[in-house]
Amino acid sequence: MTMLDTVKLSNQQISLFHEQGFLLLPEAFSGSVSKNIQKWADEISRLPEKIGKHWVYHETSLLDEKKDLINRIENMTPFHKGLSILANSFIPSCGQLLGEEAVLFKDKINFKMPGGDGFKPHQDSQAGWEAYAAYFINVMVCIDEATIENGCLELASRPVEMAKVELMGKEWTPLSEEETAMMNFKPYPTKPGDVIYFDSYAPHKSAHNYTDKPRRLYFSTYNRLSEGNHLETYYVDKRKNFPPDVEREVDKDYVYRV
Numbered sequence: 186m187t188m189l190d191t192v193k194l195s196n197q198q199i200s201l202f203h204e205q206g207f208l209l210l211p212e213a214f215s216g217s218v219s220k221n222i223q224k225w226a227d228e229i230s231r232l233p234e235k236i237g238k239h240w241v242y243h244e245t246s247l248l249d250e251k252k253d254l255i256n257r258i259e260n261m262t263p264f265h266k267g268l269s270i271l272a273n274s275f276i277p278s279c280g281q282l283l284g285e286e287a288v289l290f291k292d293k294i295n296f297k298m299p300g301g302d303g304f305k306p307h308q309d310s311q312a313g314w315e316a317y318a319a320y321f322i323n324v325m326v327c328i329d330e331a332t333i334e335n336g337c338l339e340l341a342s343r344p345v346e347m348a349k350v351e352l353m354g355k356e357w358t359p360l361s362e363e364e365t366a367m368m369n370f371k372p373y374p375t376k377p378g379d380v381i382y383f384d385s386y387a388p389h390k391s392a393h394n395y396t397d398k399p400r401r402l403y404f405s406t407y408n409r410l411s412e413g414n415h416l417e418t419y420y421v422d423k424r425k426n427f428p429p430d431v432e433r434e435v436d437k438d439y440v441y442r443v
């Protein structure tokens with residue numbers, strides 16, 4: 186089993202994170218570690234979809250309506266050793282950014298296969314996260330090269346005049362055109378092994394993938410341990426409204442929100 190290097194952030198990086206709401210860390214992982222992460226993503230996507238295991242969501246290709254794609258896999262740490270080691274490897278650096286001990290809240294891989302849809306502008310705390318903790322940090326690990334063409338992550342810096350880090354839109358709906366009018370979104374193309382930290386109030390979005398290559402990105406999320414360990418409750422709650430595809434009732438409508 187590969188051991189992952191623990192990321193250690195400098196004071197300058199920590200300040201930049203708090204100023205912008207995000208921090209880029211190019212080449213955080215070496216080529217061989219990145220290859221392992223790609224292998225783990227392949228492995229988890231090949232495991233059978235069973236009730237009580239990792240959560241798999243599908244989508245219909247925007248390029249071919251007969252084609253079913255894996256959209257996202259969540260709740261992976263109990264079911265894959267490597268992906269569990271990956272999630273745990275960020276606890277120290279997220280602790281540095283939080284100023285106290287961090288705990289894992291959730292983890293997922295967004296697959297965005299050829300024909301996969303994008304994400305409307307939002308802040309992650311709009312997805313009801315404030316019910317669990319006041320503040321979270323996401324870590325994005327680039328699995329496949331993410332480009333402007335295949336829908337890399339786009340982030341907006343925190344407005345300088347913003348005194349408090351808070352929601353700029355409503356819960357459960359994406360940011361509106363009015364709310365994003367003054368935001369300056371910038372695409373951040375990444376290569377395998379690059380990492381981006383961004384907090385749960387950092388506005389972000391990404392475009393669909395109309396290229397012929399997958400754009401898989403890994404995301405894990407952490408909160409202050411002093412605000413509680415919510416991973417299990419989060420998934421129990423989410424299962425009620427938005428369970429994985431294998432657990433869905435045929436005649437029920439499920440809507441992805443935010």
Ligand SMILES: O=C(O)CCC(=O)C(=O)O
Binds near residue numbers: 295304
């Ligand atoms: O995968 C992406 O491009 C962004 C995903 C995202 O914002 C989310 O899952 O909350």
Ligand SMILES: [Fe+2]
Binds near residue numbers: 308
């Ligand atoms: Fe998001």
